[in-house]
Amino acid sequence: xxxxxxxxxxxxxxxxxxxxxxxxxxxxxxxxxxxxxxxxxxxxxxxxxxxxxxxxxxxxxxxxxxxxxxxxxxxxxxxxxxxxxxxxxxxxxxxxxxxxxxxxxxxxxxxxxxxxxxxxxxxxxxxxxxxxxxxxxxxxxxxxxxxxxxxxxxxxxxxxxxxxxxxxxxxxxxxxxxxxxxxxxxxxxxxxxxxxxxxxxxxxxxxxxxxxxxxxxxxxxxxxxxxxxxxxxxxxxxxxxxx
Amino acid sequence: xxxxxxxxxxxxxxxxxxxxxxxxxxxxxxxxxxxxxxxxxxxxxxxxxxxxxxxxxxxxxxxxxxxxxxxxxxxxxxxxxxxxxxxxxxxxxxxxxxxxxxxxxxxxxxxxxxxxxxxxxxxxxxxxxxxxxxxxxxxxxxxxxxxxxxxxxxxxxxxxxxxxxxxxxxxxxxxxxxxxxxxxxxxxxxxxxxxxxxxxxxxxxxxxxxxxxxxxxxxxxxxxxxxxxxxxxxxxxxxxxxxxxxxxxxxxxxxxxxxxxxxxxxxxxxxxxxxxxxxxxxxxxxxxxxxxxxxxxxxxxxxxxxxxxxxxxxxxxxx
Numbered sequence: 001x002x003x004x005x006x007x008x009x010x011x012x013x014x015x016x017x018x019x020x021x022x023x024x025x026x027x028x029x030x031x032x033x034x035x036x037x038x039x040x041x042x043x044x045x046x047x048x049x050x051x052x053x054x055x056x057x058x059x060x061x062x063x064x065x066x067x068x069x070x071x072x073x074x075x076x077x078x079x080x081x082x083x084x085x086x087x088x089x090x091x092x093x094x095x096x097x098x099x100x101x102x103x104x105x106x107x108x109x110x111x112x113x114x115x116x117x118x119x120x121x122x123x124x125x126x127x128x129x130x131x132x133x134x135x136x137x138x139x140x141x142x143x144x145x146x147x148x149x150x151x152x153x154x155x156x157x158x159x160x161x162x163x164x165x166x167x168x169x170x171x172x173x174x175x176x177x178x179x180x181x182x183x184x185x186x187x188x189x190x191x192x193x194x195x196x197x198x199x200x201x202x203x204x205x206x207x208x209x210x211x212x213x214x215x216x217x218x219x220x221x222x223x224x225x226x227x228x229x230x231x232x233x234x235x236x237x238x239x240x241x242x243x
Numbered sequence: 244x245x246x247x248x249x250x251x252x253x254x255x256x257x258x259x260x261x262x263x264x265x266x267x268x269x270x271x272x273x274x275x276x277x278x279x280x281x282x283x284x285x286x287x288x289x290x291x292x293x294x295x296x297x298x299x300x301x302x303x304x305x306x307x308x309x310x311x312x313x314x315x316x317x318x319x320x321x322x323x324x325x326x327x328x329x330x331x332x333x334x335x336x337x338x339x340x341x342x343x344x345x346x347x348x349x350x351x352x353x354x355x356x357x358x359x360x361x362x363x364x365x366x367x368x369x370x371x372x373x374x375x376x377x378x379x380x381x382x383x384x385x386x387x388x389x390x391x392x393x394x395x396x397x398x399x400x401x402x403x404x405x406x407x408x409x410x411x412x413x414x415x416x417x418x419x420x421x422x423x424x425x426x427x428x429x430x431x432x433x434x435x436x437x438x439x440x441x442x443x444x445x446x447x448x449x450x451x452x453x454x455x456x457x458x459x460x461x462x463x464x465x466x467x468x469x470x471x472x473x474x475x476x477x478x479x480x481x482x483x484x485x486x487x488x489x490x491x492x493x494x495x496x497x498x499x500x501x502x503x504x505x506x507x508x509x510x511x512x513x514x515x516x517x518x519x520x521x522x523x524x525x526x527x528x529x530x531x532x533x534x535x536x537x538x539x540x541x542x543x544x545x546x547x548x549x550x551x552x553x554x555x556x557x558x559x560x561x562x
Binding site for chain 2: 053054055074075076079080084085087091092093094095096100103104105107108156
């Protein structure tokens with residue numbers, strides 16, 4: 001639990017010619033840790049994930065993954081190093097079927113036999129998918145899509161998973177299921193950096209919580225402490241001010 | 244079951260290979276012309292389908308590569324006296340490299356911006372070729388005739404086009420079923436998602452673009468020899484590219500047999516109308532009508548829609 005796997009130093013980033021969204025952010029992620037980032041809209045939560053995944057190139061600072069700097073690498077190169085990014089709006093290819101989606105997940109694996117084995121492996125973890133191999137991903141229910149997303153994510157056995165809003169647009173029972181998957185994946189030694197609007201739910205599955213506002217990390221604490229912090233409860237968790 | 248899948252295409256191929264034998268009995272040059280014209284368009288539609296169908300980049304400037312191929316062969320034929328048939332590969336290669344470079348620039352944008360950039364390509368090339376004295380400027384290049392008797396003079400083109408059409412169809416089939424094609428379809432759906440799945444998005448797009456340019460360029464060499472006269476305004480007009488796009492959409496974008504079906508129906512229909520109503524402009528009007536009506540009932544093109552309804556004949560179902 002103590003070895004740092006990902007370290008952000010002084011990262012500043014923004015979109016195109018716009019203003020800086022992230023302002024000198026420092027962040028660390030340990031092996032096997034689930035870290036949840038919360039904060040109001042526009043705080044730069046999703047932007048952090050995009051900057052790590054290489055979809056957005058930081059303007060300043062560095063992102064160290066196992067002591068190697070990732071800044072300047074293309075998204076596909078970063079992904080090949082073992083960082084898996086699940087974007088906000090479902091990381092699936094709706095126009096491909098389930099089987100093609102799984103093959104696509106293992107795109108960087110050149111050993112076909114190995115990939116076939118791994119696909120069979122994840123199909124035993126998510127048996128529902130086995131019956132749906134030829135169905136288009138876009139026509140499946142939210143819960144099934146969620147399973148396919150996680151099945152895809154673990155095929156490459158990444159070291160870090162960046163997850164943007166796992167609960168967005170899902171029924172409450174499926175949200176529970178999603179967080180169960182996240183906790184299980186973390187138990188296998190994968191580090192998870194999570195952004196969640198549903199802060200209470202996100203924090204209760206995490207080890208540590210990070211509060212962001214206006215592009216900066218306000219503070220970072222144990223997830224339980226963040227949940228119980230009165231200031232945070234008032235500001236972000238929707239508890240009424242007691243007078 | 245598998246029999247009917249292979250039987251019909253093989254039979255058709257056999258008949259097309261043997262067809263020129265009718266020349267021993269009567270002169271059917273016009274039908275041979277029609278067939279090789281269909282092969283020619285099948286090469287272009289099948290190649291276009293790689294980037295336009297699987298990749299989702301609707302290019303209305305693919306005739307630029309036809310032009311490059313034709314001019315490479317035409318120039319070499321006149322300047323160095325080499326038969327264009329020896330230059331099929333070279334023409335394709337030059338067109339492919341040209342496509343690669345163009346792709347690096349234009350494939351950064353997508354949707355309407357890409358379509359406009361592809362039209363801009365042919366407009367720029369039109370200006371360049373019209374003023375490029377080395378290749379004859381606006382008056383073009385005249386190639387030497389082949390010395391075969393008129394009965395047999397079309398056959399070299401006929402078989403070259405047949406061969407290239409087979410190659411284009413095979414390439415189309417291969418892309419549909421390969422990892423490369425899967426990545427290409429993923430990219431057409433969402434570039435960001437593809438990038439985070441580990442795909443080198445730019446390379447995939449540009450390679451697909453260059454591949455489709457390669458085969459069209461090869462066809463250009465044969466086409467130049469067939470026409471014996473090449474001039475910028477024969478190639479660099481939107482009509483050719485528009486025909487390609489319409490044929491593919493009619494047959495079914497992103498399917499292996501769609502471009503073939505679309506091309507055959509398009510050319511056949513045009514020919515029937517010309518036969519019945521003569522060379523008025525009615526054929527253009529009615530072809531437009533055909534397209535509208537077909538797409539009303541087959542929104543994904545003929546092959547695509549039949550496949551969605553699971554009533555596609557086995558011999559057309561190649562993915």
